[in-house]
Amino acid sequence: MVDLFDRSGDVPDTAPRPLADRLRPQVLGDVIGQAQVLGPEAPLGVMLEAGTLGSIIFWGPPGVGKTTIARLLADATDLHFVQISAIFTGVPDLRKVFEAAKLRRRTGQGTLLFVDEIHRFNKAQQDGFLPHMEDGTILLVGATTENPSFELNAALLSRSQVLVLERLSPDELELMAQRAENELDRKLPLEASSRAALLEMADGDGRALLNLIEQVMSWRVSAPLDTDALTKRLMKRAAQYDKGGDGHYNLISALHKSVRGSDPDAALYWFARMLEAGEDPRFLARRITRMAVEDIGLADPQAQSVCLQSWETYERLGSPEGELALAQALVYIALAPKSNGVYVAYKAARVAAKKTGSLMPPKHILNAPTSLMKDQGYGTGYAYDHDAEDGFSGQDYFPEDMGRHSFYTPVERGFERDLAKRVAYFAKLRARREADT
Template sequence: MTLFDPPAPLAERLRPRTVAEVVGQTHLLGPGRPLTRVLQSGRLGSLILWGPPGVGKTTLARLVAGEVGAHFIALSAVSAGVKDVREAVTEAERLRARGTRTILFLDEIHRFNKAQQDALLPHVESGLLTLIGATTENPSFEVNPALRSRARTLVLEALTQEDIKGLLERALSDERGLPGVSVEPEALDLLARLADGDARRALSTLEVAATLADPVTPEAVTEAFGRHLPAMDKNGEDFYNLISALHKSVRGSHVDASLYWLARMIEGGADTGYVARRVVRMASEDIGLADPQALRLAIAARDSVEFLGSPEGDLALAQAVVYLALAPKSNSVYNAWGDALRAVREGESLPVPVHLRNAPTALMRAQGYGKGYAYYFDDPEGSFEQLYLPEGVQLDLYAPTGEGWEARMAERWRKLREAHGEARAEAKEEPSGS
């Protein structure tokens, strides 16, 4: 072994050699569990392994191929293309003539575009290739329906802290790992926690920490780990789950949770401009007229983010999120707007009442446009008596809540409704607009 021929990384050296050595995933590999039954039957169909990084997707694919005695071809969708798929097909055809089946493992299958995924379809459907795809993204969004229908999706879970701790202890005792290296119990616990369920991250950090201190201390683990950034795919499901958690925490008036999810997004590298736009949306959707000031503050936070950038603008976002979480809540305008859109989309396109029409020309005025319109400031009573909706249309869209500013406006809203309601009743006897 020389400087130019270094040993394989610890995570690779400790890769399980049998299914029994796999850590975690007992919901798939325990007695009577789905993958166990498949391996026992020997009838393996195409699979999509969906789970976070470092939970053993590649390892499981290799072990499955070994268990069923299949030839294993591994490709990464990051670098492979249709040409590589064709070469795999050619190899599979040659091996089938010898009675050997082929498993094509496609790592990060979500990075294959539609055309590339479609190139796999006929060979998966014919059984020439048994596909095992691995992805950290939700297959419902990232894998073509046609391909998804021909493969069974198995969900892999993040490893627990106990799983990670057991794996680290194995690394310290296994001859393939780091025998002779000692680790303080507190350091082991810290590493298991910081790994976020990712076995590869845990083992890689342990390997670095072992070069920094003997025995390995919590300080060495922290140094080896570097800055701990929460896992988040900025364009994937994790990102939208965090946005959803932030929005729902604000809506539920949980200030601490709102700040926590915002911090997770910012530390994970989220686009603060996008987050700011979503915060503006929260102000309209969930606070609305219960506190009209909320929208102003949210827009000010958006402007601060645009003007200052990160990290200076992040504080303005935090201020807005705390304000929105504390604010009284109302979705009355959100609901009223949705009902208004449905009324327009599902109803007839009735003409605007003549007295409400614009009359900028003499010809339009001659046709009666604007005739009979009661200008509120000249004739308040007449203003309430005239119709404001198309003839025969009655709508009940807006209903204020008992929260904040809306609660104070509810009585005025009630009186306005009564005034216009009386006008509608009179209009049935003597229609307006002539």
């Protein structure tokens, strides 16, 4: 289904209009927020000043002005505005849009095609825009809440400029609330604290705020409401979070880096944010255990056990009680000494293993269960370490054509300080054995 936006409007003036529609900016200068995109020295400001508007992908959360800015760009450049949604538009609809744009172009009228949720189109459908962008039939403005790097074709991205739109700040939401009050010709029936709570409920989404304001303004109250009265009447807007999307990976990255940075408070905050958004605690238990292995390792060998025990405790208790065990493990690993020594050594060993292919172990450490294998020299010259001085033979266990490699370098933190002493001790013994031979 194609939704063609007619700038003249097809809704009678007498029809009731939502507050968000009534407050829609009429010029780009009226847009609240997004100065990093619309300012005089910002990308769109520079493009419009130079009269060279190119195809654009708006990336940002809901309710920050993607559709409004696209519509106003068409007005500012005298282009015909066509709006479609990738959710409802199929290939036949796209063909009609392109054909109509071609007809307009022949009469000297350009087309700004706004595609909402453009990431919903598959790769082949995205490729279908390319020839029409290249020959100037359309100027594409796409909008997406997902990371374009992952969701859009490289060819489409190479022909467009990605502009990031941000959540509205509390001050910007307050300005929007004041505009709503002017439009409705009365003040919100809220105390200062409950007014701040209302802005917080919007969570940076301007459209959500105007919908909330419209609800509040419809109430019949005899006195301004306090925060408790407001929260009883309104449910807090759910945080923006997609378990399979960009928000999911952003938050788990923030959690992991907070632990790595030894900040238990920040770690608990991101942990709580993910739980509040509905993340599966088992996923978090798995990731917390991974953090212990990757970023603590042998600096505190107990960290892995603490994480596994907290995971088991969660499985026994379930939510919400078991989540406290995960929180305890999170604090423990955030405060634990950090080392990626084994992690780095493991990756280096994998690289060496891939590079050296099928090199055989040295014959002196091969078993020789048959006489043929003994004749081939298997096991010859093997030194049994328990019979050696200090219980250490110092033999080379790498392939003969490879030579010794050093992968593991302990850090001077936590338990690895002791391991560093052991590594140095055996290196000294090995050097002595080599000198004796």
